[in-house]
Amino acid sequence: MRQAIRTFRLDLAGLTVYTEAANGVYSFTPVIAALAGAARVHAVTRDSSWAPAEQVRRDTTALAGYCGVGDRIRITLDRRPGEVGESDIVTNLGWVRPIDATMVGWMKPTAAVPLMFESWEFRERDVDVAACRAKGIPVLGTNERVPEIDMFKYSGPLALRLLADAGLELIGNRIVVIGGGVFGLNIMRCLARNGAQVLAACPETARNVKKWGARKIGNDLRGKAARRALAGSDALVVSHYPDPFPAVGRQGQIAAAELATLAPGIAVVQFFGPVDRADLAAAGLPVVPARDPGADHMGITMGALGPMQIIRLNAAGLRVGEVAARARLRGLGREDAERIALKGSPAMAL
Numbered sequence: 001m002r003q004a005i006r007t008f009r010l011d012l013a014g015l016t017v018y019t020e021a022a023n024g025v026y027s028f029t030p031v032i033a034a035l036a037g038a039a040r041v042h043a044v045t046r047d048s049s050w051a052p053a054e055q056v057r058r059d060t061t062a063l064a065g066y067c068g069v070g071d072r073i074r075i076t077l078d079r080r081p082g083e084v085g086e087s088d089i090v091t092n093l094g095w096v097r098p099i100d101a102t103m104v105g106w107m108k109p110t111a112a113v114p115l116m117f118e119s120w121e122f123r124e125r126d127v128d129v130a131a132c133r134a135k136g137i138p139v140l141g142t143n144e145r146v147p148e149i150d151m152f153k154y155s156g157p158l159a160l161r162l163l164a165d166a167g168l169e170l171i172g173n174r175i176v177v178i179g180g181g182v183f184g185l186n187i188m189r190c191l192a193r194n195g196a197q198v199l200a201a202c203p204e205t206a207r208n209v210k211k212w213g214a215r216k217i218g219n220d221l222r223g224k225a226a227r228r229a230l231a232g233s234d235a236l237v238v239s240h241y242p243d244p245f246p247a248v249g250r251q252g253q254i255a256a257a258e259l260a261t262l263a264p265g266i267a268v269v270q271f272f273g274p275v276d277r278a279d280l281a282a283a284g285l286p287v288v289p290a291r292d293p294g295a296d297h298m299g300i301t302m303g304a305l306g307p308m309q310i311i312r313l314n315a316a317g318l319r320v321g322e323v324a325a326r327a328r329l330r331g332l333g334r335e336d337a338e339r340i341a342l343k344g345s346p347a348m349a350l
Contacts, residue, residue, distance in 0.1 A: 001028060001067070004308075004315035005036045007148050008346070012322055013037035018087035020044055020095035021060045021075050023051035025303035025310045029093065030060060032315050034069035041073045042083040044095045053077055081106040088329070089321035091116055091314075097126050104131040112324035112337070113139045116317035119348040120242070123296060129350065136334045138324040140341055141348035142317040145182070149312050149346070152182040154302050156190020159237055159271055162299055163191075166235060166267035166288045171195035174233045177214065178221065178247045179240035180204035183272055187239060188214040199229050201253075202240075221253035230254075230262045241273040244295065249276020256283035270299045320347040 004010075010032075017033040020026070021043035030043040045056045057075050064070040076083070084090065084106040092099060092115045099113060113132060115122060119141030132139050144151035163170060173196045177188055180202030192198045192213025199217045200209045206216040218226040230236075236259070238247045246252035248259060248268060256279040259266060268280055268287045274295035280287050289299045303310045323345040327337035341347040 001032050001035055001311055001315070004312045005032065007312070008315050008319040010036040010315055010319045010322060012039075012089075012318065014039055015088040015322065015325060016040045016042070016086050017089045017091070017318070017321075018042045018044075018084055018096065019089075019091040020093040021056050022094060023048075023056050023059065025307040026094075027056065027060045027063055028307065028311050029091070029314045029318075030073050030075075031064050031067055031069060032311065033089075033318055034064065034072045035067055036315075036318065038072065040086075042080075042087060043073060043075045044077070044079055045075060046077060046095055079103065087111060088325040089114065089318065091317060091321065092127055099127045099132075101128045101131040104128055104135060104137065107135065107137060109136040110325065110328040111137050112321045112328065112341075113137060114317040114321035114324070114347075115139065115141045115350070116314060117142060118144050119350045122350060133334060136328070138328065138334050138337045138341065139350050140320050140324060140338060141350060142313065142320050143346040143348045144313060144316075146316070146346045149309070149316055151302065151309060151313060152186050154305055154309055155183045155186040155239075155271075156193075157305055158298075158300065158302060159187045159239075159269065160190060160194065161304055162269045162271065162288050163235060163237075163267075166269060166286065168235055168267065173197070173235060174199070175235045175237060176201060176217070176221075176230060176233050177237045177239060178202065178253070179238070179243075179273065180209070183241075184239045185209075185212045187237060187271065188212045191237075199233070201226050221247070227254075227258075227262060230259065230266075233263045233266055235267045235269055236263075237269045237271055238273050238275055239271040241296065243273060246274045246276040246279075249279040252276060256280045256285055259283065260285050272298045316346045320345045323347070 198214040217229040
């Protein structure tokens with residue numbers, strides 16, 4: 001955590017932070033803020049299927065005590081207007097959301113909202129951006145592609161983790177990847193380097209796909225060439241977010257029954273993007289992860305590989321909030337604060 005604070009020059013001295021307390025690697029965020037000098041950190045948590053709130057409270061308190069910052073972190077089970085109202089940075093993390101019009105009404109106009117992920121991942125239900133802008137509150141994404149984070153390089157190892165959960169050894173496996181972009185291309189390269197035969201159904205050019213170690217079989221799974229390529233495949237990795245339609249299923253690119261006919265027993269890996277799990281179950285096809293992540297969440301998070309990438313990302317997000325909030329506290333307007341954050345931090349415009 002201290003290394004990430006140094007890397008991003010995070011200095012929260014004199015500022016108050018409102019964020020979440022969560023389980024596992026997500027327990028680090030409020031402690032990072034306190035270690036970076038925040039005068040006070042309010043961290044909200046709740047019971048969940050991941051961990052009961054009391055366990056989160058105990059674990060976060062223990063970590064904060066170990067780091068010598070326990071006196072500056074307050075953990076609550078609900079969002080309180082007074083705590084939100086005194087905060088300079090309000091992070092768009094799970095238990096804080098939604099930052100709706102009511103919550104924006106509690107915030108001071110000099111506050112800042114870092115999304116803590118890239119702007120293209122923004123979901124309108126998470127933050128009422130219009131209410132924030134009307135009040136002068138900057139809202140900015142965090143650039144995960146800066147060298148200090150380079151989050152997308154973890155896409156490949158994360159796909160390896162999911163494929164291992166599906167019982168595949170990769171070497172010699174025939175794997176189809178749906179979707180390109182930074183996620184899909186990194187997955188293709190990693191799978192190819194680990195001995196898999198990789199086929200790509202994505203809008204990338206055939207030449208670009210080849211550079212990443214794969215062979216293009218079409219823009220999606222609807223064409224005859226793609227259908228032929230599916231025959232005998234061991235796994236189908238779905239990474240076509242933000243496409244809102246299921247890649248596999250009754251309303252998708254291919255029905256589960258047809259997929260099962262072409263490639264009996266093929267494992268479907270829901271990396272990022274929706275699949276019709278009911279249709280897959282009816283066809284007798286396995287899906288990993290076992291828990292449905294939903295249409296707009298990754299199958300498992302980068303935290304499944306270890307803590308450092310999440311620590312770096314959240315330290316970077318706090319830095320985005322710091323620069324924007326300090327600009328507002330100096331009397332600059334929202335637009336100027338956002339411009340300064342874009343220059344002085346790993347921020348992304350929304």
